[in-house]
Each structure stands twice: as structure tokens, then as C-alpha cells.
Amino acid sequence: MVSRLNSVKEYGRQLTHEIKGQGIVYTKPGSIAYLLWRAQPSKQSISIKYGHVGEKLAMRMINDSELLELPRT
Numbered sequence: 001m002v003s004r005l006n007s008v009k010e011y012g013r014q015l016t017h018e019i020k021g022q023g024i025v026y027t028k029p030g031s032i033a034y035l036l037w038r039a040q041p042s043k044q045s046i047s048i049k050y051g052h053v054g055e056k057l058a059m060r061m062i063n064d065s066e067l068l069e070l071p072r073t
Contacts, residue, residue: 008060015053 025045027034033042 004064008057008064011060012053012057015056019049019053 025042026039027037027042028039033040
């Protein structure tokens, strides 16, 4: 069970590494954030990317039924 959980954690690290490799997305002209503060790293882009990471991690855990079993007391 622990090794399966570790594989999910490693998958999350891998996805994070891929996101970092894509580079930073900056706010674009026409957005309110750009109007107020000019070009800066887009928090919305980061939130969307990590929302996708959460979905992928959830699917990985759902597909591994042993991770969903409740511990016996």
C-alpha cells in the first residue's frame, strides 16, 4: 500500500516538473490584471494547471482500488 501511495506522489512530482518545464505564463494585454499591474506571472494559469494535476492524481488513485480501501480497525 505504501509503495502504491509513493508511486502516486512520484507521479505528482513528475507532473509538477513537466509544468515547470513549460515556462511561466504571463498576464496578457486586455486582461484586468495586466491593466492594473502589467505583465506578471498568471496566477489563474497556475491554478488551472494544478487543477488538472489534481484531476490526474485523483484518477490515478481511483484506478488503483487498493488505495481506496479503508484501513481495518
